[in-house]
Amino acid sequence: MEQPLEFTIATRDFDLHLLPESNRDPGTEEFGQAVVAHFEAQFAPMLGRTIVIVDAEQIRVSWVPGGATTSPMAFALSLLRAGQFDEAVPLLGMLLSSHPDDALILYNLGVAESELGDHAPALHHLSRAVENDPTNVDALIALALAQQRDGQEEAATGNLARAVVRDPENGNAHRNFGAILGNQGRLNDALSHFREAARLLPDDPKSVLGLAHALRQSEDEAKIREADQLYRRVIELDSDGQFGELARTARREYAERRFRHVPGLRMDAVMYCLSALERYADKDNQQVQGIAFEAALLGQNGFSVNDPSSQYTLRSLPGTFSGLGILSLMYVGFQRIKIGTDIGFDLSQEYAAAQQLFSGEKSAP
Amino acid sequence: MNLSPDTRRIMETVERLTGKPVQLIAKPDLPTLAKVTAAYESIPVHIIVYKPNAPGVDYHIAYQCGFVIRLHENPPNARFGFGDTQEGRADVRQLLSGPNGTLERHNLPEAALCEVTDQVYGGLLTQLRSVPIGMRIDAWLWDDYPRLRAAQSESMAVQQSTNALALGPNIRDMMPTTLFSANAAMNAAYALFADRLLSTQLYSIPYRSVGLLDRGHSLLDLWERTPADAAHDRDLVDAWGNDLGLSDWYQWVPMT
Numbered sequence: 001m002e003q004p005l006e007f008t009i010a011t012r013d014f015d016l017h018l019l020p021e022s023n024r025d026p027g028t029e030e031f032g033q034a035v036v037a038h039f040e041a042q043f044a045p046m047l048g049r050t051i052v053i054v055d056a057e058q059i060r061v062s063w064v065p066g067g068a069t070t071s072p073m074a075f076a077l078s079l080l081r082a083g084q085f086d087e088a089v090p091l092l093g094m095l096l097s098s099h100p101d102d103a104l105i106l107y108n109l110g111v112a113e114s115e116l117g118d119h120a121p122a123l124h125h126l127s128r129a130v131e132n133d134p135t136n137v138d139a140l141i142a143l144a145l146a147q148q149r150d151g152q153e154e155a156a157t158g159n160l161a162r163a164v165v166r167d168p169e170n171g172n173a174h175r176n177f178g179a180i181l182g183n184q185g186r187l188n189d190a191l192s193h194f195r196e197a198a199r200l201l202p203d204d205p206k207s208v209l210g211l212a213h214a215l216r217q218s219e220d221e222a223k224i225r226e227a228d229q230l231y232r233r234v235i236e237l238d239s240d241g242q243f244g245e246l247a248r249t250a251r252r253e254y255a256e257r258r259f260r261h262v263p264g265l266r267m268d269a270v271m272y273c274l275s276a277l278e279r280y281a282d283k284d285n286q287q288v289q290g291i292a293f294e295a296a297l298l299g300q301n302g303f304s305v306n307d308p309s310s311q312y313t314l315r316s317l318p319g320t321f322s323g324l325g326i327l328s329l330m331y332v333g334f335q336r337i338k339i340g341t342d343i344g345f346d347l348s349q350e351y352a353a354a355q356q357l358f359s360g361e362k363s364a365p
Numbered sequence: 366m367n368l369s370p371d372t373r374r375i376m377e378t379v380e381r382l383t384g385k386p387v388q389l390i391a392k393p394d395l396p397t398l399a400k401v402t403a404a405y406e407s408i409p410v411h412i413i414v415y416k417p418n419a420p421g422v423d424y425h426i427a428y429q430c431g432f433v434i435r436l437h438e439n440p441p442n443a444r445f446g447f448g449d450t451q452e453g454r455a456d457v458r459q460l461l462s463g464p465n466g467t468l469e470r471h472n473l474p475e476a477a478l479c480e481v482t483d484q485v486y487g488g489l490l491t492q493l494r495s496v497p498i499g500m501r502i503d504a505w506l507w508d509d510y511p512r513l514r515a516a517q518s519e520s521m522a523v524q525q526s527t528n529a530l531a532l533g534p535n536i537r538d539m540m541p542t543t544l545f546s547a548n549a550a551m552n553a554a555y556a557l558f559a560d561r562l563l564s565t566q567l568y569s570i571p572y573r574s575v576g577l578l579d580r581g582h583s584l585l586d587l588w589e590r591t592p593a594d595a596a597h598d599r600d601l602v603d604a605w606g607n608d609l610g611l612s613d614w615y616q617w618v619p620m621t
Binding site: 003004005006007008009010013014015017018038039042043045046057058059061063082083084086087240241242245285286289290293337 | 574
């Protein structure tokens with residue numbers, strides 16, 4: 001996608017030599033017109049639309065690529081879809097100057113500002129968007145999110161409750177309402193809205209992740225198993241993205257909690273770490289690194305450390321390994337490369353115990 | 366992760382040239398598009414951290430690999446890191462907060478002042494170290510890897526849009542003239558280079574409007590006159606540093 005080009009310069013910085021001699025007096029209408037003409041001529045060879053706004057203090061320039069049929073608004077929307085909020089805000093701001101009551105511009109500008117953390121302008125624009133078009137439920141949701149980011153929890157909750165009533169088939173409304181209820185400890189209510197969100201948006205990793213998190217809060221084993229399946233689904237949907245990573249972390253944390261449910265050393269992990277030390281004894285760092293990295297890549301979606309029947313194989317090391325066994329290979333390997341490396345699963349005590357046993361083995365007659 | 370064959374080939378070049386693997390780490394909240402930490406003593410792997418959902422990921426990874434390749438095209442005793450100097454840090458601090466400094470009126474507490482100094486000084490050095498050599502890498506990728514051109518064009522366009530924002534009055538007022546001019550001149554040179562590479566006249570427009578194109582042309586001229594092989598990368602950076610009046614603000618540190 002071609003990119004817009006937007007920039008602002010101080011009026012005093014504009015190179016007056018670029019203008020006809022008779023138009024070099026900043027602050028005059030002739031100066032403003034000459035500046036606009038200058039930039040229009042500069043951008044003319046490129047297919048697109050140019051907007052130039054000149055005042056006493058600054059000159060704002062926006063060039064939007066595309067033919068005569070491409071509107072600046074359509075381009076602004078494409079920027080928002082691409083997550084380019086920084087570029088969208090100045091363009092939407094300029095459009096709002098020309099159309100101050102346009103609910104669509106107000107809504108999109110408010111969303112972009114909210115994403116950038118500019119709470120005050122976001123709240124102002126989104127409130128006006130809701131006033132000017134009460135049928136736009138997405139604007140109501142966006143206003144609630146902006147209020148939440150600004151710490152106005154009660155107002156945000158009220159607006160999300162209104163949103164799910166006005167549009168019961170809006171998955172985003174249910175997801176956001178579920179999230180805010182969950183934050184308030186209203187877990188059963190949160191769960192029902194997350195279920196609705198996941199039903200309406202089954203391929204949306206955010207909605208599926210929200211449901212998984214809500215289920216995991218429960219003590220119910222069936223719900224916890226359902227949560228784990230949903231985390232796997234999120235990883236499928238968003239393998240390289242932040243939601244996939246959050247799902248992996250959640251699975252890892254849960255696995256570690258279960259792993260540690262009985263206090264004290266896990267002797268099975270000690271023995272696996274000892275086995276890893278023995279396997280690595282006759283290998284150089286590069287070989288160890290290769291094994292550890294292969295295990296790490298294999299374990300991107302998590303190992304079943306609490307299931308002794310799970311089986312994994314590596315290209316770089318013969319044998320079949322349980323989830324805990326391969327995790328131990330990975331842990332010990334990374335400690336060999338750099339002591340203290342955090343692999344996201346703590347086996348430090350078991351490793352220390354294994355090292356003591358290994359030293360004893362080496363010094364035994 | 367599904368990388369393009371060209372990017373995989375470039376990563377393999379890094380591994381072959383250096384004898385060390387490349388490890389990719391996805392970080393959705395990375396403030397930049399990608400960054401590389403070349404392997405050294407205690408970390409025997411090149412780590413490239415990248416923003417997974419940013420457009421043109423293949424290009425960003427290939428671009429970062431380019432820095433590692435160029436470094437290792439030099440023999441071990443000719444590989445240097447780029448470091449700051451006490452003089453440079455003190456000069457920047459003075460420009461920011463000394464008498465008539467741009468931040469003098471803000472009366473910032475010491476900790477905040479140190480942080481701002483670090484950011485401004487560090488940012489300028491990173492730009493001096495990266496832009497001229499980065500242009501070599503962009504030229505190489507454009508010529509040798511045409512299938513990456515779509516991603517490269519898009520990424521360069523995004524970078525140009527970001528760079529143009531640095532001409533804004535709020536930044537202009539905060540930055541001392543020396544620092545602003547150096548930053549803007551390097552951006553102007555890169556804009557002229559991008560225009561040439563992408564066959565457009567678009568990116569130099571902002572710099573023309575504020576009378577900076579001559580400075581950009583001066584740096585681009587130095588870039589063209591310096592031999593393009595990696596052995597002359599330090600000469601290139603030194604040439605730009607000298608032209609921008611920044612020679613005393615950095616030093617080359619041998620990488621042992």
